[in-house]
Amino acid sequence: MNPSTLAPADAPAAADVTTLAEAIDTACARMAPTWPLDQFIAVNPYWGWVDQPMPQAAAALESLGGTRLTLPREWFAAQWRAGHLQRPHLEAALRRAVGDATPPIALASHLNALVSELEGAGRAGPAGDGQRFALVTDLRDGAAPPRPGVSWADMVTHQVSQHCAAFFDGHQASWGMQDAAGLYESWRGQLAADHGLPWHHGHAALARRLAALPAAPRDVVAAALGGLGVGPAGQLAYLSALLMSVGGWAAWCAHERWQARLLGKDNDQIEQLLAIRITWDWLLHDDAPPGTVPAGWAHRWSVANVVTAQRQEAQRTDWLLQHALEIAFQQPLVAGLARSARPQADMPEVQAVFCIDVRSEVYRRALEAADPGVQTRGFAGFFGLPIAYAPVGSAMVRPQLPGLLSPALCVTEGTGDANLSQVLAQRRRSALQASAQWERFRAAPSSGFSFVESLGLLYAGKLVRQSLPDTATPARWEGTGLAASDAASLRPQLPQAVSAPEEGAAIAHKVLTAMGMVRDFAPLVLLAGHGSQTANNAHAAGLDCGACGGQTGEVNARALADLLNTPAVREHLAPLGITLGAGVHFVPGLHNTTTDEVVLFDTHLVPASHTGHLQRLRTSLKVAGDRARAERAPTLGLAPLASQPAALEQALRERANDWAQVRPEWGLANNAAFIVAPRARSQHLNLSGRSFLHDYDHRLDPDNAVLTLIMTAPMVVTNWINMQYHASTVDNRRYGSGNKLLHNVVGGRLGVFEGNGGDLRIGLPLQSLHDGETLRHTPLRLSVFIEAPREAIDAVMDQHAVVRHLIGNGWMHLFWLEPQGAGVAQWWRGKWVAA
Numbered sequence: 001m002n003p004s005t006l007a008p009a010d011a012p013a014a015a016d017v018t019t020l021a022e023a024i025d026t027a028c029a030r031m032a033p034t035w036p037l038d039q040f041i042a043v044n045p046y047w048g049w050v051d052q053p054m055p056q057a058a059a060a061l062e063s064l065g066g067t068r069l070t071l072p073r074e075w076f077a078a079q080w081r082a083g084h085l086q087r088p089h090l091e092a093a094l095r096r097a098v099g100d101a102t103p104p105i106a107l108a109s110h111l112n113a114l115v116s117e118l119e120g121a122g123r124a125g126p127a128g129d130g131q132r133f134a135l136v137t138d139l140r141d142g143a144a145p146p147r148p149g150v151s152w153a154d155m156v157t158h159q160v161s162q163h164c165a166a167f168f169d170g171h172q173a174s175w176g177m178q179d180a181a182g183l184y185e186s187w188r189g190q191l192a193a194d195h196g197l198p199w200h201h202g203h204a205a206l207a208r209r210l211a212a213l214p215a216a217p218r219d220v221v222a223a224a225l226g227g228l229g230v231g232p233a234g235q236l237a238y239l240s241a242l243l244m245s246v247g248g249w250a251a252w253c254a255h256e257r258w259q260a261r262l263l264g265k266d267n268d269q270i271e272q273l274l275a276i277r278i279t280w281d282w283l284l285h286d287d288a289p290p291g292t293v294p295a296g297w298a299h300r301w302s303v304a305n306v307v308t309a310q311r312q313e314a315q316r317t318d319w320l321l322q323h324a325l326e327i328a329f330q331q332p333l334v335a336g337l338a339r340s341a342r343p344q345a346d347m348p349e350v351q352a353v354f355c356i357d358v359r360s361e362v363y364r365r366a367l368e369a370a371d372p373g374v375q376t377r378g379f380a381g382f383f384g385l386p387i388a389y390a391p392v393g394s395a396m397v398r399p400q401l402p403g404l405l406s407p408a409l410c411v412t413e414g415t416g417d418a419n420l421s422q423v424l425a426q427r428r429r430s431a432l433q434a435s436a437q438w439e440r441f442r443a444a445p446s447s448g449f450s451f452v453e454s455l456g457l458l459y460a461g462k463l464v465r466q467s468l469p470d471t472a473t474p475a476r477w478e479g480t481g482l483a484a485s486d487a488a489s490l491r492p493q494l495p496q497a498v499s500a501p502e503e504g505a506a507i508a509h510k511v512l513t514a515m516g517m518v519r520d521f522a523p524l525v526l527l528a529g530h531g532s533q534t535a536n537n538a539h540a541a542g543l544d545c546g547a548c549g550g551q552t553g554e555v556n557a558r559a560l561a562d563l564l565n566t567p568a569v570r571e572h573l574a575p576l577g578i579t580l581g582a583g584v585h586f587v588p589g590l591h592n593t594t595t596d597e598v599v600l601f602d603t604h605l606v607p608a609s610h611t612g613h614l615q616r617l618r619t620s621l622k623v624a625g626d627r628a629r630a631e632r633a634p635t636l637g638l639a640p641l642a643s644q645p646a647a648l649e650q651a652l653r654e655r656a657n658d659w660a661q662v663r664p665e666w667g668l669a670n671n672a673a674f675i676v677a678p679r680a681r682s683q684h685l686n687l688s689g690r691s692f693l694h695d696y697d698h699r700l701d702p703d704n705a706v707l708t709l710i711m712t713a714p715m716v717v718t719n720w721i722n723m724q725y726h727a728s729t730v731d732n733r734r735y736g737s738g739n740k741l742l743h744n745v746v747g748g749r750l751g752v753f754e755g756n757g758g759d760l761r762i763g764l765p766l767q768s769l770h771d772g773e774t775l776r777h778t779p780l781r782l783s784v785f786i787e788a789p790r791e792a793i794d795a796v797m798d799q800h801a802v803v804r805h806l807i808g809n810g811w812m813h814l815f816w817l818e819p820q821g822a823g824v825a826q827w828w829r830g831k832w833v834a835a
Contacts, residue, residue: 020222020235027239028270031247033255033403034762036749039550040541041403042668044723045251045735045763046811050802054781054810055319059312063304064237065244066132067731071779076321077121085325090114092331093324096828117317131311133241133300136228136281136293143292146198156280157246158757159194163187164249164273165760171748183253184217184272188279200287209283217268217275224282234301242277247734248760249273252750262406326780326813329672334815334835336685337785338822343680348375350617352526353515355381355545355553356714358671359593360530362689366627371620375522377515377679378693380714381529381547383560384511385494387411389551391478392421392490393428399549400556402717409507411559413490414498424490428481435481466535471653474533478554491602492559497566504563505572511560512578514706516697521584524606524613527561528598529553530591532667536659538745538752539737539765543593543667546721547714557588558601565605585610587617594656594665595649596628625649632689635666635776662740662767669769669777671725674718676710677787677817692718698788698819704795707788711796711803715784719812722782728764729779736769737761781810787817790825790832797827 030048035041044050046069049057058069079085094110095102102110140152147155166177167186179186191197192210199206214220221239230238243250253270260267285293352367354360356378364376382400388407390397392414399407415421479487496504512518517525531552532543541550548556563569564586573580585607589600598621606614626645629652633642636655641648655661673691675682682693694714701707727735737743738754738761746753751760769777784807786793793816797804807814807827814827815835824835 020225020232021218023232023235023239024218024221024271024274026236027243028254028257028274030240031243031250031254031270033258034248034251034751034760035255035403035550037538037745037751038541038749039399039403040539041546041550042542042717042721042724043251043403044720044811045727046723047720050805050809050811052809055315056308056312057809058319059308059315060304061244062131062311062315063133063308064241065247065734067244067734069726069730070315070318070322071730073117073318073321074121076325077118079325080118080121085118085321085328087111087115089324089328089331090320092327093320096323097320114317114320118321133237133304133307134297135241135245136285136288137245139293139297140284140288143289152284153245154758156277156284157759159191159197160187160246160273160276160280161249161753161757161759163190163276164252165746165750165753168252168750169747172745173747182272183269184220184275185215187276188213200289206283206287209286213279217271220275221271221278224278227282228285229298230301231298234298234304237304238301239274239278242281243270243274244734246273246277246759248751248762251762252760258403322781325778326783329778329780330783330813330815330835333673333685333687333783333785334824337675337677337681337817338824340678340681340684340820343678346373347520348522349373349613350524350526350620351375351377351517351522352528352617353377353379353383353517354528354591355379355530355547356674356692356694356718357381357530357545357593358668358689358692359665360528360591361687361691361693362631363591363596363598363624363628364693365686366631367620367624368683370623370627371616373616374620375679377517377695379515379695380717381545381553381556382549383527383529383553383556384514385409385411385507385556385560387494387556387559389492389555391428391480393425393481394432398551400551401549402547402713403549404713404716409494409496411492411494411555414493415489415491420489424482424486427486431481466659469654470657471650472657474535474657491562492555493562494559497563497569501566501568502572504566504569505576508560508563508569508573509576509578512564513700514709516695516700516706518578518700521580523583523585524610524617525584525586526589526600526617527557527586528589528591529555529557530593532665533592533594533656534664535657535661537664538740538743539768542764542768543665546717552590554588554590554601557590561586561588561602583609587614592656593667595652596625596632597649598625632665636663637771662765663771666776667764667768668721669725671718671722672778672780672783674715674782674784676707676715677785681787681817696787698792701788704792707786707792708796708799711786711793712800715812716802716806718784719782719806723811724763725769725777726779726781729769729775729777732763732766732769736763737765740765740767782812783815784812785815785817785824787819789819790816 032043032045032047034043046057054069061067061069076085091111094107098107098110137153137156146152167179167183169176177186188210192207195203214223225235250270250273253273256269257267350373352374354364354376360378367374368376382402386405386408387400388397388410389400390410390412392412397410401407476487494504496507529552530545531554532540534540534543544550545553564580570580587600587606588602589598591598603614629648630642633639633648638648638651641651655664670690671692675691676694676696678697679695694710696706696710698707732738737752742754743752744756746760751762754761769775797807806812808830816825816832825832826835
């Protein structure tokens with residue numbers, strides 16, 4: 001991958017914005033993308049702001065959007081009372097903030113004031129809502145509302161949102177909107193035809209204004225800014241605030257642009273959305289009764305930076321408390337990582353490679369305890385394969401890699417018999433065509449009554465079955481359109497494994513090198529992807545593997561195992577420096593993170609000589625599953641079953657199939673650390689499912705290529721995950737998706753509404769973060785620990801701006817672990833300091 005493509009914005013920094021074009025580019029670049037529900041990966045919603053220090057960005061986001069990046073001070077006071085936040089943590093945070101040169105008396109005074117703040121809490125920090133700059137829609141709400149009980153701000157958001165939902169819908173509505181004219185132009189026509197809106201000067205005046213508007217989005221923005229009187233100094237702030245007011249749809253349009261740019265193209269939907277939103281403000285401004293818009297309103301946008309600086313000062317205590325709580329988490333982890341476990345002396349019987357996902361940490365620890373002969377490793381769950389997946393006999397092509405990247409290879413399915421593969425492809429095509437015809441019949445207008453009247457009762461049995469407790473394993477999506485026996489005969493394959501083994505060897509060499517697996521292979525190597533199991537869950541993909549584009553890791557694991565087991569590929573791999581002898585076999589598997597079961601695939605291909613190793617692995621996986629389920633049981637309200645393995649396993653299977661279950665598992669809640677080091681560095685620690693674990697041995701990486709890859713890809717992905725959970729927790733209304741019970745899917749896959757309208761909701765549902773009594777995710781910035789030479793880490797930061805921004809601007813904490821030693825240091829304000 002090219003790390004430069006990760007840059008959060010290709011527009012100038014705010015201080016350098018001098019033209020309207022730059023203001024538009026920067027405002028649009030500040031909106032992070034959101035992925036569709038069927039590829040729902042985690043995203044840092046503040047991605048467009050990471051070129052600024054996090055406290056500074058937080059102040060700007062409050063001023064322009066009314067959001068907060070920390071929880072209220074009462075919450076920190078509760079952490080103080082519970083003992084999670086203590087005086088030494090506050091003192092350490094203060095020392096970092098004010099420096100060691102501060103006189104002890106002054107430091108003690110600051111500390112006492114901070115303690116008094118916590119002990120006297122009841123007092124809240126500055127509120128989010130009401131602190132932001134007012135848009136014209138907000139000013140109009142000071143007068144008569146458009147309708148009883150509905151504000152102008154809500155009505156405008158609803159109107160824009162309904163139009164966007166219809167425009168972008170390509171999967172749900174049978175009769176779609178004509179979109180050839182573009183988002184802005186189609187909206188202009190729709191608004192002109194809407195006679196239900198209350199206009200002070202009448203609908204005819206509105207129609208004339210709309211007809212006179214420029215056709216190009218950027219021209220509309222320029223004309224509106226002139227009409228509103230917002231000068232060059234205030235344009236960036238104002239345009240940013242407008243997009244934040246429809247942040248959900250802005251995020252969707254940002255995704256459209258992101259995908260286009262991955263392909264070397266561009267997309268201007270977000271600029272069209274900006275044109276729509278500024279036109280609303282302009283129209284309401286000119287239609288407002290006298291006195292609605294106060295004198296000086298337009299000029300106030302020019303001093304946004306001054307107000308932001310004042311907000312940053314007002315939030316200083318909040319960031320001290322945030323850092324102190326992060327120190328409370330870091331201190332025991334630093335102490336634990338300063339001493340390593342002794343590396344495994346004997347050659348392992350089995351090596352098991354899991355995703356770096358925090359849920360894998362619990363299972364890996366359980367597997368290591370169940371069988372000391374198993375060595376576990378952590379690697380990104382897409383296993384380094386930049387692939388898309390095209391099931392045989394289907395027109396669908398699905399990405400199976402991180403959203404940061406574009407697929408370079410395509411995996412399809414095969415049986416090893418070309419004729420049989422063609423037969424199965426035709427069977428699937430026929431089944432899918434029949435299914436599509438049936439769906440068209442069901443959705444036809446003429447079926448609105450006749451279908452339900454004649455066939456509705458046939459669905460009663462299915463509804464009853466789905467409502468009863470069920471422990472069955474659902475049919476695999478990958479088997480759609482085929483009988484179970486036919487689907488089982490297919491396996492994902494890279495074409496290079498069959499027709500271009502030399503190319504396949506190059507892929508295998510790159511992957512194994514990145515894994516740090518270049519020698520000393522165990523007889524049996526498990527490649528374990530992961531996925532979840534839930535029912536009736538719009539955000540199900542968010543519980544699958546983010547590194548696989550919101551899909552399970554099955555395809556990647558099976559395709560890589562097939563590649564590495566192919567004799568011709570192994571022949572070409574040996575001259576590249578990696579020898580896979582006949583005594584080494586790779587077996588793919590899938591870790592079900594909801595039930596903590598691991599399913600093995602393609603075991604019929606395991607040589608007879610490895611039968612004993614396979615049986616040992618199966619036994620160990622069963623014991624590990626029991627241990628992992630027992631550890632997770634209390635967090636799911638199943639503590640009484642923790643000592644009853646069979647009953648607990650049944651309960652979790654029922655939970656996974658329960659279509660009324662809003663908390664099937666906790667996903668990546670409470671994630672807080674990313675450890676890049678040999679497993680021996682952390683194997684003696686119980687990390688409680690809060691740490692991403694990526695194996696890395698700097699001795700196998702003389703040119704720092706693997707370290708560069710880790711710090712520019714997996715480290716960025718873990719930041720996205722960490723910040724998605726952070727934002728959804730501290731401000732679920734703007735960066736989360738609200739209550740699952742109220743969700744309505746939009747456009748078949750675009751996202752959800754909470755209820756029947758409002759903005760498109762992004763981020764995580766409340767039920768993914770809160771158990772009804774307390775938060776299950778503590779919003780801490782990610783602490784990254786890397787065991788490598790310091791100069792190697794410094795070199796990666798020097799070469800990659802996005803890495804410098806994330807670390808230097810406080811969007812994550814970076815710690816250095818001394819290779820084969822006990823030293824630990826933290827990167828702080830441009831230098832390494834002792835941790």
